Amino acid sequence: MLDGKAIKPLYEQLKEKIESEIAEGKYKPGDRLLSEVELAEKYDVSVITVRKATNDLSKIGLLEKRQGKGTFVASRKYNKDLNQVLSFSEACKLIGAVPGAKVLASELVEPNKNVLEQMELPDNSKTVYISRLRLVNDEPMVIEDNYFSLKYSFLLEEDLNKKSLFEILSQKSGTQVVRSRRTIEICRATAFQASQLNVKRNSPLLLVQGVVYGLDNEIVYLGIQIINGERYKLHV
Template structure:
């Protein structure tokens, strides 16, 4: 049994927070790993549940951990992204792990933008935006249902092979560099019948719902991405975290 130093001037929750953070920073806990439950940490470190919960909440807020209802608490890929700043795409992350990816393209077309999309892309209300909707697969398993919204000048993307890395096309062919995340909303959602069919899961199953604003290196808006991500297969789910 490991015990925090109760005689230290540093609060116990901070000691636990720093201890877990060190394990993440050194690679002892890797991206996608599930950490011990609150009860497990209470027993291992001889701490109260309140202390453990506060330490976990601090690490979640800092982006080191992510909590998934019914699944547990996992190490995120924040540190890995920081260490490899030029690798940001889902495709590259999976390739780093030795897995194949491909996308089934459902739509690549102009569509009317919402008020939020038009505002982000600096368009007049009601303007058209370029929509690319895909089902992303890892080793043949559908993992992510995504919708990407671009400025209408990106209509040229309709002519591209969108089954691979979208970012690779943007960077290498058009010199558009998605570099920064702005608004990033993450929540748990339940898939409807159509979404479940596309992801090959049961209707109503819980998934991660992610909504992200992406900018280039000069803080110009690049696109908005909306994703539904499966969490029922940890060996695949960890590549997203």
Template sequence: MVFDKNCVTPLYVQLKAELMNRINNGILKSGEQLPPELEMAENFSVSVVTVRSAVNELVKEGLIEKKRGKGTFVSNTKYKRDYTKIQSFSDSCRAMGSVAGSRVLEMKLEKADSSLAQKLGVNSGDRVLYISRLRTVNGEPMVIEKNYFPERFADLLNEDLEKNSLFLILQEKYGVTVTKSSKEVEIARTTSEEGKLLNLSKNYPILLVKSVAYDQFDTPVYVGSQAINGERFTLKI
């Protein structure tokens, strides 16, 4: 491609626009390495300085990242989760045009300690249902969910939560609709187990979202946490 050197728009801006267009249209794919600056300069018939200026602008905007000793790469796709809306993980992925997946890690009944019992509105020592799932986006592991439900939802043990929406089961089987939730977001670091599940190293920074969800009658439905790969997710709160 040859740019118009007589145009009032600087060459680096023209090149930046071309690279951005290729990224947005999937010609340059997420995680793909860009050619060296000299090669790009030759391909686009511009100077190395022009290439460097265009690339630096895209780095500032987060579309491209430089990895020391490795080169320049198209940044990994950032997925968005809108916490101002009450929606399931599956619905949020669908809104992004992505495919949600789920793998059940653990499902069991256990006794609630005093802190959990207070949040769930049950008595300390009462049985509660614990469900842990690994959530994926387009096949990539992104979130580890850990949720505690009152014992009245114990029949969820018999449901296929890898293929079916938990929110939909709550609506259809229990007549329960999650209408609001309180959330706290903090920075945490992965344990060895979390790192393996999310394909991250141990002690890697992640987003930890703690929540209590309520139904249409303001009754607690579940108390949960989500360990999220913050590099790949943007949260709207």
């Protein structure tokens, strides 16, 4: 029970109580809290006090209010700094997460004209196409489609479910990724993307597309990432 005689306001006490219960695992990401009325009755405070406490926790990203559904413990967001040229695996390790991958496609393809133009390749050129579902702590987070010139055909023989792409490029060809140029926009999940990322069809997703360069301004690959924006925070 909260202490009505304490100097600390009741809404602050309630905030700390909810934060403590989340930290202790009594509430887990995605769990729905009691309604405002139920919380008010449980802690013998007003609905206004409950609302102020939960609004404050929503502002700092600990709770998430969904119109007509209630208040939920927010899922953790993972961070990626687009100003740094890091592999997905390296970015995960920096935030203490475990990277994972599932190969969706690994083949030679003749991509569309837009891809070829960005890669500065002639019309009708074939490229090495690698598509992977990237996981963070076993949660599907990103669909990653990469196009490489035929110079990198050796990638088709690699086990990309377990190995870091950047490490393979360095070890097999001495390629060092040094910079990239990217664009970011919103897209809607197709049926396939929704099934892979565990979201609803037409859900808003982040589309990050860019060309990645090695030393001497060589184009290493064109990358297209479809990201679950509800679980991922990009820094630009």
